[in-house]
Amino acid sequence: MTTTYAGTLDVSTTTRPPMSRLVKVELRKMVDTRAGMWLMITIGAVTVVATTIFGLAGHDEDRTFYNFMQFAGAPQGILLPVLGILLVTQEWSQRTAMVTFTLEPQRSRTLIAKVCAALALGLAAFVVAVCVALLATVLFGGADPWGGVGAIDFVKFGILQFSGILQGLAFGLLFLSSAFAIVLYFVLPTAFSILFNTVPALKDSAPWIDFGTAQGPLGEVGNLTGTEWAQLAVTGTLWVILPFLAGLWRMLRAEVK
Amino acid sequence: MITLEGVSKSYGRFTAVDDVSFTAQPGRVTGFLGPNGAGKSTSMRIMVGLTHPDRGTATIGGHRYAEIPNPARHVGVLLDASAQHAGRTGREVLALSAMTMGLPLTRVEEMLAMVGLSETEAKRRVRNYSLGMRQRLGIANALMAEPPVLILDEPANGLDPAGIHWMRSLLRSYAERGGTVLLSSHLLHEVEMIADEMVLIGRGRIVAQGTKAELLQTRGTFVRGEHPQKLAAVLAEAGITATPSGDGGLRTEAEPVEVGRAAAAAGVVLAELRPAEGAGLEELFLQLTADDARETVTAEGVLA
Numbered sequence: 001m002t003t004t005y006a007g008t009l010d011v012s013t014t015t016r017p018p019m020s021r022l023v024k025v026e027l028r029k030m031v032d033t034r035a036g037m038w039l040m041i042t043i044g045a046v047t048v049v050a051t052t053i054f055g056l057a058g059h060d061e062d063r064t065f066y067n068f069m070q071f072a073g074a075p076q077g078i079l080l081p082v083l084g085i086l087l088v089t090q091e092w093s094q095r096t097a098m099v100t101f102t103l104e105p106q107r108s109r110t111l112i113a114k115v116c117a118a119l120a121l122g123l124a125a126f127v128v129a130v131c132v133a134l135l136a137t138v139l140f141g142g143a144d145p146w147g148g149v150g151a152i153d154f155v156k157f158g159i160l161q162f163s164g165i166l167q168g169l170a171f172g173l174l175f176l177s178s179a180f181a182i183v184l185y186f187v188l189p190t191a192f193s194i195l196f197n198t199v200p201a202l203k204d205s206a207p208w209i210d211f212g213t214a215q216g217p218l219g220e221v222g223n224l225t226g227t228e229w230a231q232l233a234v235t236g237t238l239w240v241i242l243p244f245l246a247g248l249w250r251m252l253r254a255e256v257k
Numbered sequence: 258m259i260t261l262e263g264v265s266k267s268y269g270r271f272t273a274v275d276d277v278s279f280t281a282q283p284g285r286v287t288g289f290l291g292p293n294g295a296g297k298s299t300s301m302r303i304m305v306g307l308t309h310p311d312r313g314t315a316t317i318g319g320h321r322y323a324e325i326p327n328p329a330r331h332v333g334v335l336l337d338a339s340a341q342h343a344g345r346t347g348r349e350v351l352a353l354s355a356m357t358m359g360l361p362l363t364r365v366e367e368m369l370a371m372v373g374l375s376e377t378e379a380k381r382r383v384r385n386y387s388l389g390m391r392q393r394l395g396i397a398n399a400l401m402a403e404p405p406v407l408i409l410d411e412p413a414n415g416l417d418p419a420g421i422h423w424m425r426s427l428l429r430s431y432a433e434r435g436g437t438v439l440l441s442s443h444l445l446h447e448v449e450m451i452a453d454e455m456v457l458i459g460r461g462r463i464v465a466q467g468t469k470a471e472l473l474q475t476r477g478t479f480v481r482g483e484h485p486q487k488l489a490a491v492l493a494e495a496g497i498t499a500t501p502s503g504d505g506g507l508r509t510e511a512e513p514v515e516v517g518r519a520a521a522a523a524g525v526v527l528a529e530l531r532p533a534e535g536a537g538l539e540e541l542f543l544q545l546t547a548d549d550a551r552e553t554v555t556a557e558g559v560l561a
Binding site for chain 2: 007008009011014015016017021022024025028029032033034035036090094095096098099101102103104105106253255256257
């Protein structure tokens with residue numbers, strides 16, 4: 001600071017931080033604490049361990065690439081949403097939102113950066129899961145391990161993983177509290193699944209309302225029917241997009257203390 | 258320059274900030290003084306767009322904070338030194354800010370050195386920092402881009418006397434180079450030491466503002482006589498209202514020369530006669546905030 005400042009600020013020479021930089025910062029925030037680092041390591045380790053156990057213990061005819069991918073993906077499907085939740089809620093529980101939103105007051109830009117960072121990590125996890133499954137198939141593969149796997153299976157696997165992350169982000173935004181968001185993320189869908197699959201009157205409407213039921217076909221071999229895709233879209237709107245929009249509305253207006 | 262115009266914010270029926278207007282000028286250190294819960298922090302959050310006011314506007318250098326691109330380059334903000342991720346190291350906290358602002362990471366090392374955080378301290382996690390260390394980290398964060406405007410909420414809180422002295426020279430030199438500095442405190446002597454201008458707030462309202470000299474000006478005289486009772490009687494006779502003020506002395510709104518004249522006329526010997534400076538400001542502060550200070554409420558509660 002060498003010049004004398006007048007009463008007004010000349011802001012014409014500065015530009016907003018580019019989105020790529022904000023995404024980089026958000027990615028860094030996910031691994032620069034012990035908690036974040038261990039969550040990453042756990043996701044990687046559990047992927048390998050689950051696949052190995054299945055490789056050693058699974059029946060010969062079950063040890064296909066497709067099943068290995070399912071096994072690699074299952075623990076990720078539980079942990080990645082937690083990552084999405086924490087990405088948002090730790091700003092509030094650790095009160096760093098005060099700093100984050102003073103550095104970039106356009107909160108929506110920070111949120112976009114968080115979504116990009118979460119999806120980038122989801123993509124990385126997806127690649128890891130596929131690689132681990134490939135390796136496991138080579139090492140432990142049964143009689144005909146590659147049979148029946150098509151491009152659609154990768155798409156379905158991807159949808160499963162990414163919708164989980166986005167749903168985690170949405171719950172994080174909606175509740176702005178790690179404990180609340182994590183508990184409700186696991187309890188609410190499970191409660192809905194139980195409710196809709198045990199009450200006879202509701203059972204028929206389950207795939208149209210319950211996300212877990214609609215996601216069921218994603219775990220089975222082959223393409224979904226038109227109805228199943230439609231059910232996935234409807235429940236996805238209900239469980240991911242609407243909570244996300246409500247959470248976005250809340251975060252943009254919330255007072256940061 | 259920081260300008261607040263008619264800013265109000267209520268939480269339900271509680272009015273945290275009530276029609277607050279003031280200006281912090283460039284080249285000056287402005288102290289924002291008031292008891293805890295008077296509305297200082299809420300006002301400062303409103304300045305940087307973290308809290309939306311019900312009415313009024315807050316601008317910095319003519320802009321709303323949220324409209325300034327890369328605002329940390331222009332406005333250094335420290336609102337709560339403890340609002341940092343407990344699991345990050347001090348260095349990492351600064352690195353994230355430097356990255357966001359687009360500053361080189363070498364700047365992080367410079368700032369650590371500037372606020373006196375050692376290599377081992379920089380590697381420690383914020384959870385293990387004392388409040389004083391967190392304040393230094395927060396100040397490093399606020400000053401990183403050498404912004405022309407500083408907004409610091411209770412920055413001296415938790416600093417030891419040497420730290421307060423350090424902060425005073427730091428902020429003074431900032432203002433001398435033309436920077437605008439606004440700092441809040443609930444301790445009068447802190448603000449008195451550092452600030453040129455003062456804005457006093459109590460229960461959400463501005464109760465006084467001006468330069469330190471202006472606020473001191475009308476504060477009258479401290480006088481101590483050889484025989485206190487005799488002096489008190491003489492002053493009363495001369496029509497000068499005086500109140501006892503410790504050590505057998507008296508305080509009055511009258512000018513020292515008037516007091517001296519009255520004493521001389523009556524042949525009363527004075528032991529001490531001076532403008533009531535520091536004590537005056539302290540009394541002003543206590544008086545202006547007495548209705549709002551929690552301490553008073555407690556005292557009354559004890560008496561009742």
